[in-house]
Amino acid sequence: MSGRLDVIKSLITPATIIADVGCDHAKIAAYCAESGIAQKVIASDISEKCLQKAKLRLGGADNVEFKCCDGIAYICDEAIIAGMGGLLICEILKSAERLPQTVVLCPHRDEDAVRRTLFALGYGITDDIPVAERGKYYSVIRARLGVEHGEVSELQLLFGMNVARPSAVLTERLKKLHATYSRAPQKNKARLQAVTAAxxxxxxxxxVTLN
Known part of the structure; x- marks a missing residue:
């Protein structure tokens, strides 16, 4: 898998209604509609301008519904939310008309807040995959309501549920964070300790410094 979009697609599971929340160009909605993984696809965005781009791409599909709205103001079984900050994703989930059974999320930042919110809302994280793309690092997270999970450590919340599982992508990300925080070790003492532990x-x- 070469990037975020591929990883996101790999975590989407068959469902009756799948929503591409904040769809923009509707790449996820197009995949869901064309693959037949969903009986119905909702492409939604708060921006009418963005929604028009989605309609141009998918206007001929009879299994796609377009909604201009803020967040998840409708009922769906599975929601994909990517391309925005973690705090906004948290607010979308908290204000959802009804929580989707499954979510696939890719926040641009504040991933720890997303994980904390998922657990607070009753989700269990089933997949948490680190991804590198164009010099930036992301986590693609899949979670389901009612999935049991054991005790979660602070390092898992900060850096991913699989922080103890060797990953070249995660190691590279952590080393870069370590190098950044080491420039002001006293100011970043707590962060540096967490990254070092991870x-x-x-x-x-x-x-070990990066080449």
Whole structure:
């Protein structure tokens, strides 16, 4: 898998109604409509201008419904939310008309807030995949309502549920964070400690600098 879109697609599961929330160009909605993974696809966006782009792409599809609205102001079984900040994703979930059974999320930042919100809302995280794309790092998270989970550590909330599972992408991300925080170690003491602990879980030496 080469990027976020591929990973997101791989985590979408068959459902009656799947929503592409904040759809913009509706790449996810197009995949769901064309693959037959959903009986009905909702492409929604708060921007009418963005929704028009989606309609141009998918206007001929008879299994797609377009909604100009803020967040999840409708009923769906599965929601995909990507391309926005984590705090906004949290607000969308908290204000949903009804929580989707399954969500696939890719926040641009504040991933820890997303994980905390998912657990608070009754979701269990089933997949948490680190992705590198164009020099930036992301996590693609899949969660389901009612899925049981054990005790979750602060490092898992900060860096991903699989922080103890070796990952070249995650290790690279952590090393870059370590290098950044090391420029002002006293100011970033808590962050540096967390990143160092995560690097140790990855089996990496926190003192090794990037080439």
């Amino acid at each position: 690097l140790r879980l990855q089996g990496a030496d926190a003192d």
